[in-house]
Amino acid sequence: MPDFQAALQGGDVFFVLMGAVMVLAMHAGFAFLEVGTVRRKNQVNALVKIIADFGMSTIAYFFVGYWVAYGVTFFANANALLAHDHGFELVKFFFLLTFAAAIPAIISGGIAERARFYPQLLATAILVGLVYPFFEGLAWNGHFGLQDWLAHHFGAAFHDFAGSVVVHAMGGWIALMAVLHLGARRGRYGRNGEVHAIPPSNIPFLALGSWILVVGWFGFNVMSAQHVAAALGLVALNSLMAMVGGLLTALLLGRNDPGFAHNGALAGLVAICAGSDVVHPIAALFIGAVAGAVFVKVFVLQQYRWRIDDVLGVWPLHGVAGLWGGLAAGIFGQTFLGGRGGVSLLSQLLGTGLGVLIAVAAGFVVYGAIKRLVGIRLSQEQEYDGADLSMHKIGAYPEEDITRPR
Template structure:
């Protein structure tokens, strides 16, 4: 066997392994979302939110395999608006950098991440089965369409839109779908008073919420690092190191800034805001974790950490009820991440970034609003007032997450 052939096969094996391990890290983010959301909802809704998280992941993996990946990537022409919908996964070609199966696995955990954003925002008052139906539609069709326009080589890609690992394509898209659902769903009972009062509804388990945030932070290294796509040569390996550094720096800066904003505004260190500050920094740097210097990455994370606090408060003032702050973290900070890319990446332009952000939001929000509206008019999307009062664990799952807290008659 020639030396060049051996080196090529070794690089193929290494890059495939890198893809798979990065995908496994992103898959672990599903646990992070589950723990974060379980900690930030009330104990009576914990089992139900966990059921949503594991079921949405399973649904996403199935629908994206059967339909979504084909729409997004297979046999599509460059610069188009409509996908060709090719054959399942595609055919491996000699000279590929990695296996197509590893590429699919890496992509499918991204679509599950987008759907995970939705579950927290609509928590504590949405019907389980309506949510799961929407999960199938988003992961099979809505997300893959905008994914084709961007990462799949469609018209936004040709227009110069740049989103390295998905601040807009994944995170803002998930938040757009969530916002559409929240607007039709309405707020939780008791969240807002008739005279504009805002009543906090504390989560049930701060240790779980903190664990979930650390898991997400950990998984994000696969999310951003794996998006480099290769690690088998000097340039790409160095780039992955830079991505890890910037990703971590932005998250840390986001948490610190959120801490100081809370202290200066309310005199308290609000843990939930600090957790969301870290996540905000992660979302914002995801649009381009490679180009900024480490100090620039700190700046991006710091601004996002402050922005998310004011965004969460702002949404509350206009009575948009988001129990976990997902729309602010993933939507507002995802948009912010897209818009600041040209500050460190000379290949990106503000015009192309704004175009991409507007198209992604308009498509995902509009399509989701239609789907939510159809579900609302047919099977319904909101539980009854009695079910909401008693908790969805009893009605949807028949299992209490914390049975020792429930009195036995």
């Protein structure tokens, strides 16, 4: 029996570790999605931002954030850290860190091409160390009795299996506040209401980023069970169906635009995270389809009518689709719609609303304070030259830069 227990614990460690590695790989997806969308003069900055934000997120979450969310620290000797569970708590930290680090990775796409480097790292430290773990602890660790209160009054706690709201809506709505504080890229909008196109630099890189994210997402969702015995094939199938639903509706409504198609697949995956363990696969297809349609429609409104220069459309992709995912879990998780039950639409409304409220308030305050104290935007000359040369002193194609006729 002890050997069986040890094998089970070791299996859980390996299971969660593989999930952590798959979600870690998703950060390469965030990077290449941004690299393909921004102009050539900002590609290096996109790559460096994502990896630097991950490093800052690790430090902030290790020393502060994980304790805020779960009350766990790592200030013990190595033998104590491995006691009883083969280090399961250590790989669980790694896995949940990759979720936390998605917050600045999401924001990065919205503020691309005009944000200063080190002020964004400062924002990352605050958001991953304090803001995100605060809501994470409410939703996933029962802090302050919120989940018990919801279950008592509405029959079920707030349900977010893999983070439609906790991760994606949180990141997307914070990003909206950051974008509003920054303002649009120079030359994006004219004085007379015209919108000047800024085309993506590399569609293959954009597509590669989407594909990396899609593959890693099955670790993001399935491994959220955190134990081998709790893993559900339903989560994998629902993720697949939602991804396809988002892809096809975005392809149709986006008139075959490759950016909409590849991001539509991601919108479907964002929306299914919350209810992937409780809804029927046909419902998952519908949830994803709605998310893909909403992404296209809100992106167009955001860019052309509301004149909000969110470069990768991270607010509609993560913020709005994540909000829809939180509500959809409460609708389609009901048994009369083929779901497994155990969800409450009122709890989903309140939990999702609280997550959005915290994200909006935190994004407004954090980026507003940094803007006032140290500044968050490149100078006009730096933006014209591009973030690559202005901040990193090298472009994405340095051999071409030195051989190009002047």
